[in-house]
Amino acid sequence: MHTPESRSQDVLFVNGGAFQHQCATSPGLELGDEAEAYFCGIEDIAFAICTGQTLVFDTISGRDLAEFGLIQITTYPRPTATLLSTVSAYLAHRERPPVNSAAISAPTKLYQLMVLAQDDLPVPNTFHLARPLLADSYADLADQLGLPFILKAVNGTGGRLNYLIETEVDFRRYLEDPAHAEVAFLAQQFIPNNGTFRALVLGRDVPIVMHRCSTDGSHLSNTAQGGHATLFDVDTFETDVLCMAVRAAALMGCEVAGVNLVQDRNTRQWYVLEVSSNPAIATGAFAQQKTRAYSAYLRSKLAAKPSVARL
Numbered sequence: 001m002h003t004p005e006s007r008s009q010d011v012l013f014v015n016g017g018a019f020q021h022q023c024a025t026s027p028g029l030e031l032g033d034e035a036e037a038y039f040c041g042i043e044d045i046a047f048a049i050c051t052g053q054t055l056v057f058d059t060i061s062g063r064d065l066a067e068f069g070l071i072q073i074t075t076y077p078r079p080t081a082t083l084l085s086t087v088s089a090y091l092a093h094r095e096r097p098p099v100n101s102a103a104i105s106a107p108t109k110l111y112q113l114m115v116l117a118q119d120d121l122p123v124p125n126t127f128h129l130a131r132p133l134l135a136d137s138y139a140d141l142a143d144q145l146g147l148p149f150i151l152k153a154v155n156g157t158g159g160r161l162n163y164l165i166e167t168e169v170d171f172r173r174y175l176e177d178p179a180h181a182e183v184a185f186l187a188q189q190f191i192p193n194n195g196t197f198r199a200l201v202l203g204r205d206v207p208i209v210m211h212r213c214s215t216d217g218s219h220l221s222n223t224a225q226g227g228h229a230t231l232f233d234v235d236t237f238e239t240d241v242l243c244m245a246v247r248a249a250a251l252m253g254c255e256v257a258g259v260n261l262v263q264d265r266n267t268r269q270w271y272v273l274e275v276s277s278n279p280a281i282a283t284g285a286f287a288q289q290k291t292r293a294y295s296a297y298l299r300s301k302l303a304a305k306p307s308v309a310r311l
Helices: 017-025 080-093 109-118 131-135 138-145 168-176 239-251 287-304
Strands: 011-014 037-040 045-050 053-058 070-073 126-128 149-153 162-165 185-189 196-202 205-213 228-232 256-263 270-276
Touching: 017 037, 045 080, 045 109, 053 080, 053 109, 070 080, 080 109, 109 126, 109 239, 109 270, 126 138, 131 168, 138 149, 138 168, 138 185, 149 168, 162 168, 196 239, 196 287, 205 239, 205 287, 239 256, 239 270
Parallel strands: 011 037, 011 070
Antiparallel strands: 045 053, 045 126, 126 185, 149 162, 149 185, 196 205, 196 256, 205 228, 256 270
8 A cells, every 4th residue: 555655735737837827927826835836738747657666757847746735737738638547547546636637538558557557567668758858768768668669659559650669760760750740659668579469358257368479570469460360278378367467457447358468588577568448359360259258248247137126
């Protein structure tokens, strides 16, 4: 259980530029003698995620958001909704829920990784920085993540907008591509592997596990990107890893989910890459087996549903 440390009474206003100007021209904000007001934009907030240890901080003041007495979300310009779910998850974990964050946020890969890491599920080390900061961070990212590392879209699906970065030339080419001008990227540790695994979670069970690998030497194993899938024998799969998949789905609030897992071929460590709340069941590889398992799950849910008494 996290015990909150002593924090200041300072207030951080996110997206509060207009409010900051109003306060400067027409004083009236009174926070008390021991409190100060700080201001930043949503894109001034940076995210660092590794298993069991997460950090979200304001790059202007350099302070951990959890050090502020209060976080006030004042307006919601893009990409506030994209990032706010992750900010909220971090501050809730640190027992510092922000003001005005309800019903605004959207789930993203960044949000998932934050929640999984805070619950000590193993995830690849990940950083998110706004575009201006990211563009100048290649050396730091290469040092923190090692080479190669992954650059992928916060909202990418199916292996799209997912790149293996081996040099600074690669890094700048993808960032500066006009087609990527509106893309928010994550920088993530690359896990050397012999393919990835997709576990179909249905309730508390994992009836289907698929192994996916590339056929062209790419780092991408998604079948949508030409990867080859084989059905894995669930009975011989590591029980702890299946439990990891079920736990990851539950943390995302999903009874039905596709959980992507990868094993480091050198260290043998398993990692959770992603949780899909809308896994392909009736389409894609092994659709018949997936549909059969899903049908059995639905029948069990219907059988467990309490009957309605008739008068």
